[in-house]
Amino acid sequence: MSKQQLANKPLIEVRDLIKDYGEGELITKVLFGVSFQVFQGDFVAIMGPSGSGKSTLMHILGFLDKATGGQYLFEGHNVTGLDDDALAIMRNQRIGFVFQSFNLLPRTTVLENVMLPLVYARNKKVDAVKAATAVLESVGLGHRLDYYTNQISGGEKQRVAIARALVNQPAVIFADEPTGNLDSKSGIQIMRILQDLNEQGNTIILVTHETSTGEHAKRIIRIKDGKLESDKPVAKRRLAKNEDTLAK
Amino acid sequence: MSSYYHYLREIVRNALLTMLENKRRTLLTTLGIVIGVSAVIIINGIGAGAQGLIVGQVKKLGSNLLGVLPGKSESNGPPATAMGISITTLTYEDAMAVKDKRNVPNVIGVVPYSRGSATVSWRGVQTEASLSGCSVDYIAVEGGEVETGRFFSEIEDRDLARVAVLGSAVKSEIFGDNDPIGQNIKIKNQTFEVIGVMTERGQVAFQNYDEYVFLPINTMQHLIAGVRYIGLMRVKIDDEKNTEAAINDIILTLRERHDITDKTGASDDFSVRSAAQALDIITSITDALRYFLAGMAALSLLVGGIGIMNIMLIRVAQRTREIGLRKAVGATNNDIKLHFLVESIMITLVGGVIGIIIGETVSWLIAIVAQYLGYDWPFTILPLTILLAVGVSMAVGLLFGLYPAVKASKLSPMEALRYE
Known part of the structure; x- marks a missing residue:
């Protein structure tokens, strides 16, 4: 069965997306009308050199920023003009983020970090603990629940971040250079977890400037100078379970 | 399943953790609040204590007492004699006229006073004592009691008898454990017979009655002081509610005796006061003082509040990335606002609680010292003061943390996450 048949509507659809900063004379255009679709179960790498606008694109797709033009349809709904509170709810309920620099809270335990989205969702503590423990076990950190975030390794930190991204059962996981701060061995573990999650049906959007990292996705969207350069399936996909280290 | 309990608990816990992480800075930040709150409490404590002391003293005297002072004075100002000026317009005869029920129907007793001090000696033991020349009515008006012996009689007063009644402190100073009754003492080189000793009474209206030697007023005036006038008379009336009528009767009586025809009171050469009036004056003065000082202390709360705002702005800057992350996982602007407000309120609350503890401790120590010195200085922790201090410090946190x-809540999540 093809992806299109699994879900006939695209999960994410952008049409002529435009983003510029500043006003009047000082206006800086970052995105010049980008259009593409992402379907349920996809694993897309957004690639491009730094300054290409790929991060801005991810921020808009992840509801961290607002587009200045064009249309954004998420799960079939037009989400172009949502206000701050609605965006926060989208991030809380539908999106999971994994960042390059982990962004874990200091002076808090692994379990508490993963529970954070559920705190803002006003979940009961018992439910939050149960859900957070389950996702931490699924990324192989069941033995680190009560560790403080400064007591674990970089690879483990990124796995905590992945668990935090998963805990609210999001529609999409955004991973922004998730291996950028890791050694190649930890990096490949993270890519393997992302590939496993995709196998289980999760939609993943990976932002990277490393081709070797991007080739773990099923499809690569290349952005250059704020425009879509190419949108192609990965011809020779890398599988992290067959690799020992992440090539750079 | 929605639960605000877990959410709020996490917000409070998070604020506590950040406070504990920067213990020293948190304490420094709260210093302004600590000083402000403790100052307000100490000032209020001293004010309440002093007021209690004064009111207690005056009440001991009795609220159905009137005082007649020589010289005119504004009814709300201090009497002229308080400035150390001797005014000679009141006499023993004036006192006797006031005592006459035909003039003042509500009168129960009148004591004229003529006071001074002199060296009192007995068999080589000397002491400087206050002399109080008064009339027989002293016991009835002021409420003293004779412990041993007796008080002098009206006849002894009239006949300038050389008899003395000792206050308990004077007695023990001169006679120790010896029986003073019937002994002769020397006052200004004149011999007086001790006929009685008063029961210990302590401070009443800031006078220590135990340190007085009581003499018949005529003896005092003619044989010791050599004066015709009296310094003060105290009038006891039957009931507090007749105060106004009695004051009026006394004024009319004295005006007639002094040939004053001016009915406006502007030409009066005496003034009549009631204890109740004195209480009102004292209370209004100490109240005004308290409010003024409390206002000054409130200023330091303002300064403390500005300090809190400063620190909170620094914290927002330091935690920009954390704010970005919290927003990325779904915190709304209001969630972020609540995080920082709870933190600033908790900081000022800690300051307030420390301030309350310091303030009440100092107030208590002051009361202990005052009580040790023999003053009837009350110490009470008023729940209202505590509540007010807690409320004010939380309000400062809210106001200056807002x-x-x-500012934190309005940060763009994307820019906050990029912040280095």
Whole structure:
């Protein structure tokens, strides 16, 4: 069965997306009308050199920023003009983020970090603990629940971040250079977890400037100078379970 | 399943953790609040204590007492004699006229006073004692009691008898454990017979009655002081509610005796006061003082509040990335606002509680010292003061934490995450 048949509507659809900063004379255009679709179960790498606008694109797709033009349809709904509170709810309920620099809270335990989205969702503590423990076990950190975030390794930190991204059962996981701060061995573990999650049906959007990292996705969207350069399936996909280290 | 309990608990816990992480800075930040709150409490404590002391003293005297002082004075100002000026317009005869029920129907007793001090000696033991020349009515008006012996009689007063009644402190100073009754003592080189000793009474209206030697007023005037006038008379009336009528009767009686025809009171050469009036004056003065000082202390709360705002702005800047992350996982602007407001309120609350503890401790120590010195200085922890201090310090946290909290909540999540 093809992806299109699994879900006939695209999960994410952008049409002529435009983003510029500043006003009047000082206006800086970052995105010049980008259009593409992402379907349920996809694993897309957004690639491009730094300054290409790929991060801005991810921020808009992840509801961290607002587009200045064009249309954004998420799960079939037009989400172009949502206000701050609605965006926060989208991030809380539908999106999971994994960042390059982990962004874990200091002076808090692994379990508490993963529970954070559920705190803002006003979940009961018992439910939050149960859900957070389950996702931490699924990324192989069941033995680190009560560790403080400064007591674990970089690879483990990124796995905590992945668990935090998963805990609210999001529609999409955004991973922004998730291996950028890791050694190649930890990096490949993270890519393997992302590939496993995709196998289980999760939609993943990976932002990277490393081709070797991007080739773990099923499809690569290349952005250059704020425009879509190419949108192609990965011809020779890398599988992290067959690799020992992440090539750079 | 929605639960605000877990959410609020996490917000409070998070604020506590950040406070504990920067213990020293948190304490320094709260210093202004600590000083402000403790100052307000100490000032209020001293004010309440002093007021209690004064009111207690005056009440001991009795609220159905009137005082007649020589010289005119504004009814709300201090009497002229308080400035150390001797005014000679009141006499023993004036006192006797006031005592006459035909003039003042509500009168129960009148004591004229003529006071001074002199060396009192007995068999080589000397002491400087206050002399109080008064009339037989002293016991009835002031409420003293004779412990041993007796008080002098009206006849002894009239006949300038050389008899003395000792206050308990004077007695033990001169006679120790010896029986003073019937002994002769020397006052200004004249021999007086001790006929009685008063029961210990302590401070009443800031006078220590135990340190007085009581003499018949005529003896005092003619044989010791050599004066015709009296310094003060105290009038006891039957009931507090007749105060106004009695004051009026006394004024009319004295005006007639002094040939004053001016009915406006502007030409009066005496003044009549009631204890109740004195209480009102004292209370209004100490109240005004308390409010003024409390206002000054409130200023330091303002300064403390500005300090809180400063620190909170610094914290917002330091935690920009954390704010970005919290927003990325779904915190709304209001969630972020609440985080910082709870933190600033908790900081000022800690300051307030420390301030309350310091303030009440100092107030208590002051009361202990005052009580040790023999003053009837009350110490009470007023729940209202505590509540007010807690409320005010939380309000300072809310007020001055608001701007930093709003600033934090308005950060763009994307820019906050990029912040280095």
